[in-house]
Amino acid sequence: MIQPHTYIHSGAKLAPNVKVDPFSVIHPDVVIGEGTWIGSNVTIMDGARIGKNCRIFPGAIISAIPQDLKFEGESTTVEIGDNTTIREFVSINRGTVDRHKTVIGSNCLIMAYSHIAHDCIIGNHCILSNNTQLAGHVVMGDWAIIAGMSAVHQFSKIGAHAYIGGGSLVSKDVPPYIKAIRQPLTYGGVNSVGLKRRGYTLVQINEILDIYRVIYNQGLNTTQALEYIEQEFRASDERDEIISFIRESERGIVKRGTKGGTIEE
Missing domain, CATH: 2.160.10.10 (Hexapeptide repeat proteins)
Structure with a gap:
């Protein structure tokens, strides 16, 4: 051979x-x-x-x-x-x-x-x-995908099942299960297509979406959002992974875009 x-x-x-x-x-x-x-x-x-x-x-x-x-x-x-x-x-x-x-x-x-x-x-x-x-x-979780022509800053973390759009400059951590798109890189919703392909149920996907609505849509700071999620959402692997990832982030996570309309699934 x-x-x-x-x-x-x-x-x-x-x-x-x-x-x-x-x-x-x-x-x-x-x-x-x-x-x-x-x-x-x-x-x-x-x-x-x-x-x-x-x-x-x-x-x-x-x-x-x-x-x-x-x-x-x-x-x-x-x-x-x-x-x-x-x-x-x-x-x-x-x-x-x-x-x-x-x-x-x-x-x-x-x-x-x-x-x-x-x-x-x-x-x-x-x-x-x-x-x-x-x-x-750089650390990437399982099933994470980075589209072409993207660059990731040193010490950045990308969560499991995350999707990063093409041509991105990644300088903040990207939490699990989400899409990160646009420039500067921002939260673009939950990666529902990828999760469906990997066998996640609609109930699981909707719960993940509800968690990120608290983080990105309710006007809370990160500490307040995580405390609310711990109190109001049932314990699950997905919930706990999101909370752990964000709490351990040293660079901070990508933010929600301020322009370009609402982000929904």
């Missing part, structure tokens, strides 16, 4: 049925799981840990050192889960002393020309569309 004109260091650990196309280079401290395909002209550098049945397309560079002037050569990794697809010319940098690793979960799709910087943590089933750029230390 290893084609001619490919360089694989003897210290790399590849499962027996890994396929590597011509002109790719694999450095020594690399582990690649069963069934993974490495396209041509791919460079996989020290610290890469790649799961089973992944597809890495031509031109990708995995586990290059961080673009961080504080990096001093410490031993860190890039960890990629199973069944994840890395498209053409994606670059993924390994971690620094902050987290010691950059992580991409299972069943993700990272589209062409995207960049994932050091110490990012990407959940499962996430999609980064073409030319998405993540600065260092």
